Structures are given as structure tokens and as C-alpha cells.
Amino acid sequence: MTDRKQSIRDRIWTLMEERGVAAFPGARGRIPNFVGALAAADRLATLEEWRRARVIKCNPDAPQCYVRLRALREGKVVYMAVPRLREARCFWELDPRRLRDLRAAASIGGAAKMGRAIDPRDLPHIDLVVAGSVAVARNGGRVGKGGGYSDLEFALGRALGCIDERTPVGTTVHPLQVVRGTLPETDHDFRVDLIVTPERVLRPRRSRPQPGGIIPEHLTDDIRENVPALRVLGFS
Numbered sequence: 007m008t009d010r011k012q013s014i015r016d017r018i019w020t021l022m023e024e025r026g027v028a029a030f031p032g033a034r035g036r037i038p039n040f041v042g043a044l045a046a047a048d049r050l051a052t053l054e055e056w057r058r059a060r061v062i063k064c065n066p067d068a069p070q071c072y073v074r075l076r077a078l079r080e081g082k083v084v085y086m087a088v089p090r091l092r093e094a095r096c097f098w099e100l101d102p103r104r105l106r107d108l109r110a111a112a113s114i115g116g117a118a119k120m121g122r123a124i125d126p127r128d129l130p131h132i133d134l135v136v137a138g139s140v141a142v143a144r145n146g147g148r149v150g151k152g153g154g155y156s157d158l159e160f161a162l163g164r165a166l167g168c169i170d171e172r173t174p175v176g177t178t179v180h181p182l183q184v185v186r187g188t189l190p191e192t193d194h195d196f197r198v199d200l201i202v203t204p205e206r207v208l209r210p211r212r213s214r215p216q217p218g219g220i221i222p223e224h225l226t227d228d229i230r231e232n233v234p235a236l237r238v239l240g241f242s
Contacts, residue, residue, distance in 0.1 A: 010190045011149050015140045018183055027180050037067035037138035037151050040180035042204035047072035047178055050202045055174045059133035066114045067138040073178060075112035078102040086117050087159045094234040095123040126235055129168040135175040142179055146197035146210030147189035160196045165219035176200035194224045
């Protein structure tokens with residue numbers, strides 16, 4: 007399973023590099039920034055799921071910086087995970103009413119300086135989750151960059167009740183990241199309900215429930231040792 011996912015990542019990263027659509031800081035080894043990320047964020051903002059959302063959880067990666075900035079400018083509260091969940095208070099709250107420089111706050115560095123670090127137990131109900139992806143399938147399957155942290159963030163939200171089965175999950179990607187067929191999945195992998203590219207929106211129909219919480223046997227030794235929130239919450 008791990009090798010299959012990694013081969014898909016390598017293929018997408020190479021394809022984006024060869025086609026010249028990878029934007030700074032590059033594609034390989036990360037959630038790839040892409041040409042058209044701003045347009046994809048703008049298209050996401052036209053959707054009813056976005057308009058209804060007052061509280062958004064968004065990944066901290068470069069291509070979704072435009073999503074975070076757009077949300078803050080529209081008065082939405084944004085929650086970003088501390089990279090690799092390395093702190094016990096492992097989410098940053100970005101409330102535009104308390105921020106002076108929204109553009110700076112939408113960046114990872116700015117969020118770390120200006121965001122309010124909160125315990126995951128203090129998260130409110132999340133109206134929309136936006137996740138970064140390396141590859142997505144038309145059935146909603148998703149492959150991230152391989153660390154397992156995005157799935158863990160989702161699982162924490164489910165375990166604590168701030169993300170439920172009705173919470174929509176979206177991703178913004180370049181069209182080259184939308185693959186044919188299916189992607190390898192495990193029981194801890196969540197699916198996306200909205201696949202947004204600069205040109206179009208795909209709405210996969212859920213064919214399986216989202217993961218209901220943390221699956222202890224799926225936690226790696228690295229995650230058990232380095233995510234203090236798991237120990238505090240009694241999951242490690």
C-alpha cells in the first residue's frame with residue numbers, strides 16, 4: 007500500500023514538473039503548489055458549501071494559502087494545524103477580527119506568530135474542511151504527501167466531535183492531479199466531497215462513511231512519539 011501511494015506521488019510530481027505547472031516552492035516531496043491555485047481558490051469560494059461556512063479548517067500548505075486568505079477576508083475563522091502536530095496545543099486559530107495583516111496571517115510563518123494556539127478539545131464545530139492533496143480520484147479518494155498528519159487531523163476532529171459525517175471536505179488541485187481510476191486507501195483515509203480545479207468542480211458521491219476517529223493500530227511509532235496531543239487525549 008505504502009509503495010503504491012509513493013509511486014503515485016512520484017508520478018504526479020514528475021508530471022507537474024515536466025508540464026511546467028509546479029509553482030514555488032516546487033512539487034516534489036510536498037503538497038504541490040501549482041499554476042492556477044488562486045483561480046481554484048476563487049472557484050471554491052463560489053460554492054454553497056463555502057458560502058455557508060463560518061468556520062473552516064484548512065491545511066497549512068502553500069497552494070491553499072489563497073484559500074486561507076480568501077476565508078479571512080470574508081470574515082471566516084480559520085483553523086490551521088501546527089505542522090506535524092508537534093505541540094500539545096496543535097491548532098492555530100485565525101480570527102480575522104483580531105488580525106491586522108490578513109495576508110501575512112494566511113502564511114505558515116504568519117499563522118505561527120499571529121494565530122492563537124489552542125487545544126484540539128477547544129475546537130468549535132468545523133463547517134468545511136479544506137485539505138491539500140498530491141492526487142485525487144473522481145470517487146473522492148485522496149493521496150497526501152505521505153506523513154499521515156492530514157488524516158490524523160481529520161481523525162482528531164472526528165474523535166472530538168468537531169467534524170462529523172455531514173462536514174464537507176474539499177481540495178483545490180491542478181487538473182493533472184486528478185487521476186483516472188481509484189487510489190489505494192486504508193480505513194483511516196478520508197475522502198473529499200469537492201474537487202476544485204481552476205476550471206471546474208467535481209462532486210464525488212460518497213460511497214463509504216468517513217473515518218469515525220483515531221485508529222490506534224494505524225498510528226506509526228513516529229506519530230505516537232511526536233504528537234503530544236495524542237498522549238494528552240489518551241490515544242497513544
